[in-house]
Amino acid sequence: MLLAFPSQHYNFSSQQVTGDISSRKLPDTPQRREPPPTAESAPSNARNDLPRLPANSSPATNLLEHKIVKRALQETPPCPIHDKYLLENIKKHFQEYAAGNNDSYVNFNELKEAAGERPTIRSFSTQARLFAKELLNRPELLRKLDIGINFLGFPGKQDHRFDRRNLNHLINQFPRNAVTWCP
Numbered sequence: 001m002l003l004a005f006p007s008q009h010y011n012f013s014s015q016q017v018t019g020d021i022s023s024r025k026l027p028d029t030p031q032r033r034e035p036p037p038t039a040e041s042a043p044s045n046a047r048n049d050l051p052r053l054p055a056n057s058s059p060a061t062n063l064l065e066h067k068i069v070k071r072a073l074q075e076t077p078p079c080p081i082h083d084k085y086l087l088e089n090i091k092k093h094f095q096e097y098a099a100g101n102n103d104s105y106v107n108f109n110e111l112k113e114a115a116g117e118r119p120t121i122r123s124f125s126t127q128a129r130l131f132a133k134e135l136l137n138r139p140e141l142l143r144k145l146d147i148g149i150n151f152l153g154f155p156g157k158q159d160h161r162f163d164r165r166n167l168n169h170l171i172n173q174f175p176r177n178a179v180t181w182c183p
Contacts (some may be wrong), residue, residue: 047086086141087167087171090132090135096128098115104164108160113131114128144170148162148165
């Protein structure tokens with residue numbers, strides 16, 4: 001079925017429409033588009049500090065890079081690891097850090113090897129590396145762990161090493177229901 005629309009008056013709500021669409025003329029002067037905003041004219045909430053991605057990379061790569069950059073520039077810091085949780089995991093990986101099977105102490109150099117700050121021939125699990133690096137980034141906790149307690153229960157000396165007794169002593173100083181994970 002073919003519909004024809006004659007050129008006459010039609011009433012659309014309160015407006016009158018007249019004439020044929022083909023009889024309308026386009027304006028003689030082309031309308032100019034506004035240029036894209038520059039860094040100076042960008043709105044105040046624009047993230048001008050984001051690096052610009054190269055135009056020759058694929059859209060999928062651009063999207064992936066954009067997500068990585070966006071996550072890296074997030075304003076909220078990642079959830080920190082609680083001291084008790086960190087010490088419990090250091091205790092869990094204690095034998096990995098110790099130089100020998102019968103070694104009952106871990107010195108700071110062995111901890112630096114595990115964190116990848118010193119060259120070593122030993123291999124460590126990824127978790128052991130991460131927890132060692134995190135412990136080394138907390139000098140106050142490391143100092144408390146270093147001093148710990150001696151065999152009589154008094155404060156020990158600062159000798160740049162710790163054992164399981166020092167770990168247990170420091171872990172027990174935290175309340176039993178201390179938050180050890182991030183919500």
